[in-house]
Amino acid sequence: SQQGEEDPQALSIQEGENATMNCSYKTSINNLQWYRQNSGRGLVHLILIRSNEREKHSGRLRVTLDTSKKSSSLLITASRAADTASYFCATRDTGNQFYFGTGTSLTVIP
């Protein structure tokens, strides 16, 4: 499969803790995007990191990208119950096929 793999598949933490999820992909990319999905609804774009960037911040989100290892991580700091959702990484390969990772299901316990 050309899909990215995300790790862990599921994560459960206490409110206020940090959550880290990882994504690995298989092809060369121009950029990598992270999305959030709440309970079977549409996806919401969180952050985009370009292939020449190593780290990017947006509010409580921190994304890293290691193109040599074909991997990315998403860190959510000071988690809140409202962060409970599934998180997906997404890439487009050189053939313009768009792929989503398998997703990490995050549960933040109040």
Add this chain to the structure above:
Amino acid sequence: KAGVTQTPRYLIKTRGQQVTLSCSPISGHRSVSWYQQTPGQGLQFLFEYFSETQRNKGNFPGRFSGRQFSNSRSEMNVSTLELGDSALYLCASSLVLGDSYEQYFGPGTRLTVT
């Protein structure tokens, strides 16, 4: 600005029937993509349209087709429905073609095939 809208939100069809789903992108967005989401296969790319032309296509059988109109609205059609076509179908729009732009997703159409 209104978001991406998809109609209908829920649909129940019988095996062998066909179905048409509709997507209205954000005003000014010219690229529309479709995805199928199932518990087993996850999110899979169906196709992408830009300026009324299909630009990219995923690995789905020919029963899955789509089109885009001059106002950028898009429809996807699934013919001869199978039980395995039961899924959440998501439409996403972006300003232009290419992966440098974020996609805005609609709420999805949940299709159940019985």
